Amino acid sequence: MTSAHISAPSPTVNQRKQYIDKLPKHDPAKQPDNRFPLYLGDWRKSDPRYDDDLAMDNMDEPHLKRKLTILKAYPEIEKLYGHDNRTALVTILTAAAQVYFAYLFGRVWTETVAGMLVFAYVVGGSITALYGVLIHEASHNHAAPTVFLNKIVGLIANIGIPVPIYASFRRYHLEHHTYQGVTGMDPDLPLEWEKKMIRGNAALKLLWLFIFPVMYVVRGASMKRSPSTWEIYNVIFTLTTDMLMVRFCGLRGLLYLFLSLWFGYGLHPGAAHFIQEHYTFDDGQETYSYYGILNKPYMNIGFHNEHHDFTKVAWSRLPAVRAMAPEYYDSLAYHTSWLKVHWKFITEPGYGPQSRLGRTMEDHKTARKQAGKIRRADAHAYEAMALDDMKDTTTKEE
Template sequence: MPPFVESEEKDNSLRSRKAGDEGHPDSRHPLYLGDWKRSIPYVDEDFARDNMDEPHLKRKHTILREHPEVEKLYGTDIRTLYVTLAINVVQLSIAYTFGKVWTPPIYIFALVAYFIGGTLTGMIGVIIHEACHCLVFKTKWMNRYVGLFANISLPVPIAQSFRRYHIEHHTWQGVEGMDPDLPLDWEKSLIRGNALSKFLWIMIYPVMYVVRGAVMQHDRNLTPSKWEIINVIFTICSDALIVYFCGWRGLVYLLTSLWFGYSLHPGAAHFVQEHYTFDDGQETYSYYGILNIPFMNIGYHNEHHDFQKIPWSKLPALRATAKDYYDKLSYHTSWLMVHYKFISQPSVGPQSRVIRTYDDHKKGRTLLGKMRAYDLSKKAKTPVTTQ
């Protein structure tokens, strides 16, 4: 299965976009892609640079204008809580078995931690993601509790810090100095397109997620929020209980699962799939493959960025409704090939991202109002036929 697919209609849609809609205030109309060229390691020194805001908010309003029924997909999905409970039961049961009942050979320990623990850890990450967008319950504080409950199987306090930085990522996507998802300077300058360096970088990706947040917190003089402090205390207490009931080997199993699940694991490839640029002008990519089933549609990333109020279970319905938009974008079909291509090809690396200044982002946002006014005026001039 190919690692990257271009829609058959994409060339025509890009030509249509390049030609533009005469008089339209946004040159990227109607698909809202950029005119920038992706950054190539050893050729370019920095990230690619766009002179507009990210495309998702404009595509959202365009889709809603053409498909107002999309708003019916907004809501929550209580099944996410049930999945959380099931994962905690399985992970803690294995931790108890390995810690108190049976000392397995190291290869069995590693295989279970990779295939079962790593997969379930990746799913926990999706659940924390859903909770931070308030897609499990309608009230914010209940989703906070879901995040804490999901964090039990992750022996590191992640849920509440992830919530803060992930919301900032949505708000400031690609804005330099404000998007916590962007690689640090040393990542792009040291690793570049070297296959071994990229492999090792993916292996330490769980650490880099924490480091980036800490660097941004330091640079912007941020202090931990109340909920982040609660998360730390909660995790210390839950880890202590795990050690008491499951032993240190049980805790090591959960830590190993966390490491495997967020590094070189098929489910962790979505960290690369989402915003590392495999094509000129497109900064967000979706994955449409069978692993969306266990990983709760986390691959539908363009759809999620466009409509953050739609829970994981209804993202395929969104794509089906607005297929004229999503099927014309480039997308991935294999997470295994995402990792393989990213590691093996010198033309892709940590610098394969796009950035923008705050002023350019703000300028693009001001065009949103002009764009909506333009489209409404154009719609008003369209004659209405009756039968």
């Protein structure tokens, strides 16, 4: 299948043709996956006006195979692997800022309610949305040189969030990478009630996005798994920081942090990437990048295809991945405005929580085994990459 049907913003037809002409052509004898080289599927996106469930694919998630394909053409991308020490510094500074603002609203500016609400949305919500990015980087070990130090960075980011998020996010997000779209395994997929109740109704979608912070808790709980050691540590750590917050900043200061969390993970421009990343705006494409101005304050979180393809590349070097292999990324559909992502998703009845792609574990595993049909050297490289990418997803904590 080609990527001729693009509904998200894309290059011009001539530009896309120039990019695609540079790509290797599909040879079934050498490459059994008919999605090669862009790894776009032949499925039709789920439309809540007509469909009752997710669109389903009979192939594995596309990113590991595309990673191998891109590395054949551009092996120098591996030089971009590694963490960025600036992430830890930003985490410390933003955590200190939110604690200071909590003190101001808890002990100093105690007469204003409207002012606190506005500030919590504009400033607190923006910072909390950034915490999500920082926790994401720490979860992939991009914030510090060791796994343990990355976990400490994740806990520091959690100081400004009054509920224990970091350890659970790390656990389930790494599983999302390994089992993207696998029903019953990918914790990022919508639950049954989300698909059945909300569908394409604009008012319900607006309400659903407003309560989106709750969905992280509900979806995690639906996995019915015992908490890991670090999740327990995270609960103890957050309860301690919350008690200290009440002691020094008052209940009102803690309320400011709750409001910041609610706004920053809900109906906020900085939270639109939750919709941008995997909600299907076009047939055949399950992951989308965002190339807009808000990537600067939000540390390139919009480069989502690049991130899924190369999970070992820190935020600061993701644009370099795209620059090295433009024919693979600029020929995919992408977004340029998070405001438009929210607007389109909410107002158009053809989109809803079910606008996602699913696959069974059996299909996922079967499609992965196709790599063995590639010539032996490629198959070995593929297997090594698969094991390397999957090893961090274990729920056993150090």
